[in-house]
Amino acid sequence: MKTKVALITGGYTGEAEVSFKSSAFVYSQIDKEKYDVYTINLGLDSWFYTDEQGVKYEIDRQDFSLNLNEKINFDVAFIIIHGTPGEDGRLQGYFDMIGLPYTTCSALTSALTMNKGYTKAIIQDIPNLNVAQSVLLFEEHRPAAADLVKEKLALPLFVKPNAGGSSIGMSKVKTWEELPEALNNAYDAENTGKQVLVEEFVTGREFSQGIYRNAKGELQVLPATEVKTTREFFDFEAKYTPGLTEEITPADLTAAQKDLADQLIQEIYIRLNCKGMVRVDFFIENNTDKFFFIEINTVPGQTAQSFIPQQVRASGRKESDFYGELIEAALLGK
Structure with missing residues (x-):
């Protein structure tokens, strides 16, 4: 019997449009021979599934089940909501209470890392990692x-x-x-x-790098991406307007820079008690080579052009295998 996956998208903020694009790509890549995937849209007014005929079916929030011709109880939730309630711990806390495994960090870690100031307070004493004033x-x-x-x-x-x-x-x-x-x-x-x-402001080169824990419980660091933008900084337009940003994956780093980046990314992941895939953004300061933490993203974008899929491909993996690993790790509680 196939594993039933609730692919959860939408959300309560302006980032919902990005979530729709990310979830559409993830849906296209998940192995349908192994997984039955249902895209569930979470909005302020309704949580629902839409079938191929365009008919909407409400989610039963008592147990997050779906009633089609039969009652569907999901085995795992694959959360692709950027912002509230999928990235700030609210949805994770609900799933904890009903006993449904999910692919992201825990409720506590998700809530903490949504708060940039609190996150910096936790990781600021990691050796060789700097945080801006x-x-x-x-x-x-x-x-x-x-x-x-x-x-x-x-x-x-x-x-x-x-x-x-x-x-x-x-x-x-x-x-x-x-x-x-x-x-x-x-x-x-x-x-x-x-x-x-x-x-x-830190003057330097900007990078973004993914990391995840596989079904064996092993940390897997993905190749870093360097971000070069024609904008003043990597703002919303630079992120989502074609041609404004050059993204180089894998990044052109020296062996020493790469080793230190991999080490720091792993330590950040461990220190914040992360699960699933996360993405860490950082600067390497000009002239000093010091690493400056920018922020961590616990539900990173998943369009074909997003950093994580780029890095998955650069590592020699297939997106379908990568998403399968995240699902299996969540089912095993890794």
């Missing part, structure tokens, strides 16, 4: 936010929602006059918790 602002700080930033940080700056994704609400600030608007954009980004992280 930063200020974490809450809603109560908003009236005096600009003054608090000026007291502690130097230009240029990155301003971003502390719990957002896809670079939504993110700005690069080069003058103090630009700071108030950038803070407002970050504070007002949809469903990001009214918290803002402001960081000093």
Whole structure:
């Protein structure tokens, strides 16, 4: 009997459109000889499955089952929701309570890593890993936010929602006059918790690198991707507009840089108690070769052009085998 997989997409934020594209690619790659895959759309108003005729069927939230001609109980949830509720621990906590295995990090790790400021506090003492100087602002700080930033940080700056994704609400600030608007954009980004992280800019090369645990429980580090963009930084437009960014996979790193990157990525994964696939973004600072942590993404994009699929192919793997490994690892509790 085939394993029944709930491929979960959508979500409650502007990142839903990206989730739809990611889940469509994952669906196209999963081995249908081994897995029965049902794409489940989670929206604020409804959780549902749509059949080939376009008929919608509601999910029974008591046990996350689906009633078609018969009741379908899923064996595993493959979560491809960027943002809430699939990346911030809410959905993971629900699945924990009903006993359904899933392919992502735990509820605690997902909630922690959605908060960029809290994540930095956990990993900042890893040897040879650096974090940029930063200020974490809450809603109560908003009236005096600009003054608090000026007291502690130097230009240029990155301003971003502390719990957002896809670079939504993110700005690069080069003058103090630009700071108030950038803070407002970050504070007002949809469903990001009214918290803002402001960081000093690091001048260097930008990289993104995936890692996952296979069904044997072994950590597998994927080749890094270097990101070169014509934009001021790797913002939403740079991520999703063809031609604005050059992505080089595998990245052109020296043997020493590659070894250190692999080591640091593994230590970050372990320190944050990650599961499934995650992606870590980092800088290598110009002139010093120091590694600076940017952020971790526990539900990274999965379109054909996304970093993780690029890195899977560069490692000599097939996406179908890779997604199968994630499913089997989740079923085994790895």
